[in-house]
Amino acid sequence: MKRKILTVDDSKTMRDMVSYTLKGAGFEVLEAEDGLKALGLLATTRVDLIITDINMPNMDGVTLVKRLRASGGHMSTPILILTTESGDDKKAGGKAAGATGWIVKPFAPEKLLSVVNKVCPA
Amino acid sequence: MAEPQDPSSTGTDAGAAAAQTRQFISFRVGDDEFAIDIMAVREIKGWTETTILPNQQEYMLGVLNLRGTIVPIFDLRCRFGLGLTTATRSHVVIIVAIGGRILGLLVDAVSDILTVNAADIRPVPDVDQPVDSAFLAGIIAVGDSMVVLLSLENLFSHHGPADTAVAA
Amino acid sequence: MPTPTFGSDELAQFRKTFFEECTELLADLEERLGALAAFSGDIESLNAIFRAVHSVKAGAGAFGYSVLVGFAHRFEALLDRLRDGKADLDERTLAALVAAADVFSALIDLARQDETPADDFGADVAEELAALLDGDGPARPAARVASEAPEASAERIYRIVFRPNAELFRHANEPLYLIRELKTLGTLTVDCDLSRLPPFEALNVDDAYLSWTMTLQAECRPAAVAEVFEFVDDECELTIEEIAATPAVQAEAVAVTPAAPAPAARATPTPAPATAARTSGATAGKSAAMSSIRVDLARVDRLVNMVGELVIAQAMLAQQFVESHDREDSAGLQGFEHLAGLTRELQECVMAIRMQPLKSVFSRMPRLVRDVSHKTGKEVRLEMAGEQTEVDKTVIEELADPLTHMIRNAVDHGIEDTAARLAAGKPAEGVIRLSAQHAGSNILIHVEDDGAGLNRDRLLDKAIEKGIVPPGAKLSGEEIDELIFAPGFSTAAAVTDVSGRGVGMDVVRRNIMALGGRVQVVSTLGRGTRFTLVIPLTLAVLDGMVVAVGWEKYILPLTSIVESFRPDRGQIRSVPGGGEVASIRGEFVRLVHLARLFGVHEAVDDPSQGLVVLIELANGSKLGIVVDELIGQQQVVIKSLQDNHDPVPGISGATILGNGRVALIVDIEELTRLNDRSDRAARRADAPPRPLLVNA
Numbered sequence: 001m002k003r004k005i006l007t008v009d010d011s012k013t014m015r016d017m018v019s020y021t022l023k024g025a026g027f028e029v030l031e032a033e034d035g036l037k038a039l040g041l042l043a044t045t046r047v048d049l050i051i052t053d054i055n056m057p058n059m060d061g062v063t064l065v066k067r068l069r070a071s072g073g074h075m076s077t078p079i080l081i082l083t084t085e086s087g088d089d090k091k092a093g094g095k096a097a098g099a100t101g102w103i104v105k106p107f108a109p110e111k112l113l114s115v116v117n118k119v120c121p122a
Numbered sequence: 123m124a125e126p127q128d129p130s131s132t133g134t135d136a137g138a139a140a141a142q143t144r145q146f147i148s149f150r151v152g153d154d155e156f157a158i159d160i161m162a163v164r165e166i167k168g169w170t171e172t173t174i175l176p177n178q179q180e181y182m183l184g185v186l187n188l189r190g191t192i193v194p195i196f197d198l199r200c201r202f203g204l205g206l207t208t209a210t211r212s213h214v215v216i217i218v219a220i221g222g223r224i225l226g227l228l229v230d231a232v233s234d235i236l237t238v239n240a241a242d243i244r245p246v247p248d249v250d251q252p253v254d255s256a257f258l259a260g261i262i263a264v265g266d267s268m269v270v271l272l273s274l275e276n277l278f279s280h281h282g283p284a285d286t287a288v289a290a
Numbered sequence: 291m292p293t294p295t296f297g298s299d300e301l302a303q304f305r306k307t308f309f310e311e312c313t314e315l316l317a318d319l320e321e322r323l324g325a326l327a328a329f330s331g332d333i334e335s336l337n338a339i340f341r342a343v344h345s346v347k348a349g350a351g352a353f354g355y356s357v358l359v360g361f362a363h364r365f366e367a368l369l370d371r372l373r374d375g376k377a378d379l380d381e382r383t384l385a386a387l388v389a390a391a392d393v394f395s396a397l398i399d400l401a402r403q404d405e406t407p408a409d410d411f412g413a414d415v416a417e418e419l420a421a422l423l424d425g426d427g428p429a430r431p432a433a434r435v436a437s438e439a440p441e442a443s444a445e446r447i448y449r450i451v452f453r454p455n456a457e458l459f460r461h462a463n464e465p466l467y468l469i470r471e472l473k474t475l476g477t478l479t480v481d482c483d484l485s486r487l488p489p490f491e492a493l494n495v496d497d498a499y500l501s502w503t504m505t506l507q508a509e510c511r512p513a514a515v516a517e518v519f520e521f522v523d524d525e526c527e528l529t530i531e532e533i534a535a536t537p538a539v540q541a542e543a544v545a546v547t548p549a550a551p552a553p554a555a556r557a558t559p560t561p562a563p564a565t566a567a568r569t570s571g572a573t574a575g576k577s578a579a580m581s582s583i584r585v586d587l588a589r590v591d592r593l594v595n596m597v598g599e600l601v602i603a604q605a606m607l608a609q610q611f612v613e614s615h616d617r618e619d620s621a622g623l624q625g626f627e628h629l630a631g632l633t634r635e636l637q638e639c640v641m642a643i644r645m646q647p648l649k650s651v652f653s654r655m656p657r658l659v660r661d662v663s664h665k666t667g668k669e670v671r672l673e674m675a676g677e678q679t680e681v682d683k684t685v686i687e688e689l690a691d692p693l694t695h696m697i698r699n700a701v702d703h704g705i706e707d708t709a710a711r712l713a714a715g716k717p718a719e720g721v722i723r724l725s726a727q728h729a730g731s732n733i734l735i736h737v738e739d740d741g742a743g744l745n746r747d748r749l750l751d752k753a754i755e756k757g758i759v760p761p762g763a764k765l766s767g768e769e770i771d772e773l774i775f776a777p778g779f780s781t782a783a784a785v786t787d788v789s790g791r792g793v794g795m796d797v798v799r800r801n802i803m804a805l806g807g808r809v810q811v812v813s814t815l816g817r818g819t820r821f822t823l824v825i826p827l828t829l830a831v832l833d834g835m836v837v838a839v840g841w842e843k844y845i846l847p848l849t850s851i852v853e854s855f856r857p858d859r860g861q862i863r864s865v866p867g868g869g870e871v872a873s874i875r876g877e878f879v880r881l882v883h884l885a886r887l888f889g890v891h892e893a894v895d896d897p898s899q900g901l902v903v904l905i906e907l908a909n910g911s912k913l914g915i916v917v918d919e920l921i922g923q924q925q926v927v928i929k930s931l932q933d934n935h936d937p938v939p940g941i942s943g944a945t946i947l948g949n950g951r952v953a954l955i956v957d958i959e960e961l962t963r964l965n966d967r968s969d970r971a972a973r974r975a976d977a978p979p980r981p982l983l984v985n986a
């Protein structure tokens with residue numbers, strides 16, 4: 001069974017790169033462009049891992065994490081936040097909201113895969 | 123099947139001279155002899171039963187499996203307006219490549235390979251021909267008889283479904 | 291800054307996407323900035339501008355455009371301050387933002403052109419940004435975790451005490467994974483402390499009761515051990531200390547205090563005794579990362595073809611075996627079944643290589659809609675769904691043009707202008723919905739708009755005017771809709787420069803049919819129009835049902851077959867205007883005689899003497915196909931007829947059966963259309979007899 005990952009990011013480029021890397025490694029990848037759409041998708045689809053950016057319109061990543069941890073079918077699903085190196089406080093904020101871990105962007109594909117396999121191994 | 127072109131005598135003229143000879147495969151349909159450029163011919167095989175394609179022209183006999191490729195087969199006699207061929211195992215299908223496609227021509231028998239000087243290919247005369255002159259590319263004299271050179275491109279350029287009219 | 295190691299083709303594609311995105315983001319940024327300058331902006335404008343710069347920065351970092359990244363960093367920092375309310379948007383700041391946007395845009399253009407800007411490009415603006423940031427100075431260099439140089443193999447021993455708290459679990463971190471990860475570093479012994487585990491009835495599922503004491507023998511540096519716990523060090527008590535190899539010499543272990551969480555600590559290491567280098571099988575943190583490789587497409591095609599041939603060969607072999615062996619030879623048959631299963635799996639794997647998500651085609655559409663709606667002065671919104679739906683790569687390339695045509699048409703001719711929409715009680719903004727989904731062995735792509743719909747009266751008039759249809763012709767509603775696919779047809783009152791003659795639908799239809807697919811249209815006047823593309827997945831394989839019709843055999847797609855039955859005469863009715871229906875469980879199903887449609891003689895004509903195969907079409911409607919009998923199910927390798935022949939209506943492809951003969955695959959979606967034509971037309975005089983094969 002393929003592991004399913006949801007990537008949430010308003011940047012198409014980022015989604016493309018994440019998606020491409022993960023698909024190449026045998027994951028099934030779903031995409032959403034902001035937290036709100038992600039919630040909608042997650043209400044009807046189970047995924048094994050969520051990777052989300054922080055800065056997005058409609059609903060940002062930290063709020064998304066909080067919502068997911070509060071209720072619903074993904075309370076125990078690993079969540080990774082995408083953060084830039086200057087966002088140390090954002091990292092902490094994401095962690096405090098309930099994220100499992102983080103990936104610094106821009107990322108090398110191997111790094112992405114290693115973090116993914118760290119929190120959501122086969 | 124293709125044999126190498128005869129190189130011409132002198133070295134410097136080799137290119138020009140080689141262009142002067144062409145090779146053809148001649149074959150018989152009914153009482154007439156026809157020929158096609160050997161460069162177009164891929165294979166010659168015996169007739170085997172085709173799978174009919176629905177609603178095609180009468181001369182379109184269907185398709186054959188040629189080692190994995192689906193090849194359409196056309197009845198030349200019928201294409202010339204001379205009636206359908208009652209195909210038997212002794213009939214011959216010439217597989218040709220035209221315009222990027224592979225197709226097969228059902229004929230009565232293959233006759234010969236002709237090596238002809240380009241200069242000896244005469245234009246089609248204005249008299250009654252067994253077939254529509256649009257299909258003809260020239261006439262070759264072989265011994266006492268005339269072999270009609272076919273233009274394969276023109277023969278199949280208007281192939282379409284059964285509602286379009288056929289030029290007889 | 292290291293660039294990610296994608297292949298250069300993918301990188302080129304991502305770069306392309308990135309710059310397309312930059313254009314969109316810049317456009318948005320300019321607009322928002324304009325709003326701010328006009329004092330009509332708000333916090334959301336600042337957020338949007340921030341996100342735009344932030345996104346560009348992330349992408350630029352991925353591609354190594356360092357000057358752009360550096361500038362963006364400052365730009366972003368100021369925007370961050372502003373949106374957090376920590377700085378004021380005064381005139382000086384606004385001017386700086388505007389100037390920064392200009393530099394930003396110029397840097398992006400240079401990057402797009404692959405030109406490196408001078409190091410001092412935009413330096414004055416950068417300085418002003420810095421000044422406004424209160425002398426925070428140049429952007430902090432990216433903190434990167436330097437990859438550790440491999441240590442000379444010196445065995446170390448670590449003692450790790452790990453006690454997660456409840457929060458760790460709530461964040462979906464899993465101690466098991468962490469322990470497993472430690473195992474990959476070296477040899478691990480684990481000791482679990484169960485002392486705090488209460489009796490079962492007192493167990494609180496959300497609480498953490500376990501802790502572990504572990505000993506790790508590894509060659510890695512302490513940082514590598516700490517990295518395993520990088521995400522959880524706030525949510526557990528953790529001690530990592532290096533101890534000597536021999537039990538005799540041990541560093542003083544730091545006591546674990548349950549009260550305060552202890553960050554990863556390392557006691558002063560005693561010099562590790564230089565034990566003979568033992569291969570401990572340690573792989574310093576090598577992750578199970580899988581990589582991808584670039585493959586020449588021609589090789590993939592060859593692979594696909596070869597596997598297709600393999601499937602055929604295996605089918606032929608199986609057939610010969612069955613024909614020449616005792617039916618009771620179950621061992622042999624089992625062997626063949628096993629082989630068939632393996633071949634099938636191989637085929638699926640190979641097919642999957644070429645599949646790609648539709649997103650690469652879909653992603654151009656928002657821009658297109660924006661452009662066309664601007665040009666036409668209409669308000670249009672594009673919604674997309676199903677971009678992850680995967681299709682063979684060759685199909686994707688062929689879809690771009692048809693979809694572009696259709697979306698353009700939808701905006702230009704489908705959606706009405708704002709005034710007309712408001713007058714009709716519709717919202718001013720029109721919606722176009724582009725969606726894709728799998729349906730059996732096809733993919734369905736819908737292009738739907740909530741516009742004016744097709745005006746059938748006008749269509750019919752135009753068609754008569756253009757001589758496409760004779761005057762006084764009676765056409766059904768659907769047939770009139772189909773007229774838009776006629777070559778040279780256009781009902782555009784004025785030729786717009788956007789879509790030229792306003793249609794290319796005949797070209798669209800031809801393109802889609804060349805893929806073996808179909809275009810269908812459904813429209814309601816005043817409400818909207820929906821185009822559906824039905825495209826086979828270009829899988830070279832189909833689960834087929836072989837049916838006999840006269841002397842011929844045809845293949846029907848198995849996934850579309852609901853059931854088959856032999857109707858009583860009483861279940862069959864004629865329909866006024868020609869044609870037959872069969873009643874089954876209360877519904878009436880249109881009957882299609884393949885023999886009639888395909889001109890097959892000596893076939894069963896009376897359905898009650900043959901069989902009706904009930905199929906379900908892509909749009910959910912049902913059809914009953916009259917055949918002589920079912921031969922059997924077979925997995926069939928699809929061979930294209932169209933390599934060497936023009937498309938044949940009603941036939942979607944061909945295959946080679948186990949006996950080496952060609953069998954045609956029926957295009958069930960087309961049957962309705964062909965059936966209508968055939969039913970309405972006067973019965974043709976019997977076709978001339980086909981030549982029979984005479985054995986010489």
